[in-house]
Amino acid sequence: MSALRAYRLLLLAYPAEFRERFGAGMQQAFRDRYRAARAQSAAVAALFLLRTLLDIAANAAALRFSRKERTPMNWQSLGADIRYAGRMFARNPVFTSLAVAALALGIGANAAIFTIVNGVLLKPLPYGQPRGLVMVWSSNAIEHRDHDVVAPLDFLDYRKADAFADMQATSSFIVGASMRTAAGTEQIVATAVTPGMFEMLGRRPAIGRNFTPQEVQTAVIVSNRFWRSRLGGDANVLGRVLTIQDQPRTIIGVMPDDFVFPYKSMLGPSGFTRSSDVEAWLPLAFVNANSRATGVATLTRNARFLSVVGRLKPGVSVAQGNGEIAGIAHQLAASYPDSNRVVGANVIPLHEQAVGGVRPALVLLLAGVGFVLLMACVNLANLLLARSSVRQREMAIRSALGAERRRLIAQTLVETVMLACMGGAVAILVVSWSMSALLRLAPADMPRIGEVHADVTVLAFTFALSVITGMAIGIVPALAASRPELQSSLKSSGRGSTSGRGQRRLRGVLVVAEVGLAVVLMLGAGLLLRSFLSVLAVDPGFRPDNLLTLQIALPNSYQTADQRRALYASLFSRLDALPGVASSGGTTRLPLGSTNVTTKIGIEGRDIPPGAWPEVEFRRAIHNYFEAMGIPILRGRGFNATDGPTAPPVVVINQTMARQLFANEDPVGRRLRMGTSSPRSTIVGVIGDVRHSALDAAPSPELYIPGLQGPPTNPFIVIRTTADPAALAATVRAEVQAVDKTIAAYDIRTMAQVRSESVAQRRFVLILVAAFGVLALVMAAVGVYGVMALVVSERTAEMGIRLALGAQPGAVLRLVVRQGVALAATGVAIGVAASIAMTPLLSTQLYGVGALDPPTMAAVPALLLAVAAIACWLPAHRAMKIDPVNALRV
């Protein structure tokens, strides 16, 4: 385990005596704790490592400095070193400010990315004792789904598990609800939770009280943001009444500002209509009757719509909880085969559930930005090395006057650590200024992105990183400078001579390292760019240009299907009549911008028990949906006005469903049931596949029913326009309000926007990695140039001699360039090998290109070599212009 090896190294910070006494025990303890932390999650392990660093620093410092007799280093000499370094910086303001700027950039970029990683991955969820919280899912063996939401009756059975101190549920899809106010109808994001939820999460309202176990149905708790923005932050808000979905509800509490629940990833595929935080929580009640009302759940095993969160009893592991829940699911499968034959259950830590999906992208960014800092370090080490050869005389004199080697090393390290800490201080400023820009760039639906801000952990990280960076930069020049070849340094007064062989080799290594790091970053950026382009090139299955989309929420006054049919008839006829509208329609699930539900289907003539029926995605198509979207009809027909409520039920399926379930048959004319008690519907057509969940996700089998045979309450409206769709937004909203002003119309976006938002995370990662790549390229160019310029200036006399003896300028030029390019080529080779070794880090972010994509693998090395050749050519070319006489006179 490499962490253990690193820990062993860090133990060197302790006094030797202490290390001998306790080193073995500390290593054992570290190893065991680290294992335990890793078993929990990578985030816990990372936090543990960070704390371990601080633990070592604090305790080693205390042991070294607490008592006089144990102090090998005295504060006086440290103070002198610091003052001396300060004077050095003041004397070389250009060097100092350049070094600080480079370090501020490198450390600042790391601190910024770490701020995001800390807020999203490392910080505990905003709940009390979050470690014991887990998510409980059902699973479906036939459909290969591990994280299915849970049916209410299954939930009540899972709840009996002994491993859990408590278990609560929330509605697994969140739809916009309408809220009536004096000004008109607004949309409110509301969901229902079982009354004990907040108490189990360890949170209580900032104002008011939690739900009681038998809460009245008319209570509501609102979010802090909703309270501030929509209720004016009124301190006497308790008792105020909100009319949500036509039902008056009394506010009994306002949650604290930092409270978020649920996170999108806790809800399964049905999820949010669109990512947003919940504004109002209603108490969830279970009833036996069939009900569609908000806040009420019918007790059944056939419909799954609960997201279940549990708290394990203290001392119970996730694995134990998982085992018990799986056992209960197994019993249920045996007792209720019709509904539960293929249903299993499992448990995963809540933190993992909330942010696990974004971890690969963030780890990738952290690695990328770490490379940038490494390159800055290499560049600075190079610069210091060049300076240290200049300062060799100074070191030699100090050494001759009796300075110990340790003091010489310490002084150089004090200088570089001070430089790095100044860089870190500037970096903190840079981060605090640029964080808001970075967050704007981040995808809005990244989990917990709203909770990201710089805090003490970020500060500690930046400080620790600065110290480590300073050490890393200083160690090479410090060792090189502390071993001055005394005699030669003192003797060679005056004439600028070439550096020793050791230093030259060291410089070569640094150039190779720099080019290698740049290659890794540029290859990563290149692959991400190619992936992004191939995702954008995916045919979504519809025409996204000239499409306007919005969502509407109908109030409870549209209880019956007839009322909704009448509403849609008048709404769409008005929309179609608008100038600039080519066609319009509606659906329940908008591609790339919404959620998903499924239905089980039984195909006529196939002898499959209902418990094992195949499951397909379920949507409704209202009015001219397929035409407005530009989804082609491949066989049979689409829906039309004759597919009304009294006509025989019909469905349209997509190509994937036709292929998967009717491999060698013509699906048109076949009949199927959705649920055992519903009538048979006839398949009348097959439409083209549409990318629903994401551009880079393969289409699933889908089935549509006509809006007239099942009019929804919360549809998306799509409008194909003849000109810029955004220009029509206000008109369309006015038209909806003109039909009925109690209908909330919200989320008006063009389809181009929806499509662009669906690739937001990809774009975010690409932009950052590309920025790192460009930065790396510039640093590599500067680094190579700097080293070659130094080499050339050291060899000026030699070149003068060569030219004077009749060497062709071209030949001398080639000599220098060849030397530099050879180093660069070695770096490129190592970089390519390193990025091949690191492909697992990148592979989750790639689409449509292999990790060994030939064009990228060819272009990036060529680019780096070209840049290196130019960086070598410039100083060499300048050297050629030198008059040999002058060169020899130097």
Add this chain to the structure above:
Amino acid sequence: MNVDRFLPLTPVVLEIALALAAGERHGYEIMQDVERRTDGRIVLHPGTLYRALGRLLDQGLIEELDERPASEDDERRRYYRLTALGNAVARAEVERLADQVSAARRLFRGGRA
């Protein structure tokens, strides 16, 4: 022996003493025990733990065992246990805290009445 000169104990030292009250343990067991008993409020890291152990050893409040209590252990670990003095100091500290708490309770009850 006068135990008062060791008092008061720092929270970390008291927790270590409590962890050892039940018998001998090695370093990692002490960390686990403290974390479990305090519900994660006190998390010891190796550096803090061993610095405290070093001080306790120097003061003669704990001692090191050379033999392993359980033979199935696959590696040599050092076990620690409270000395008689350590035991007395820990008890004295708990008494001191109890006195402090009951004095404080009386004060608050008086204040409310």
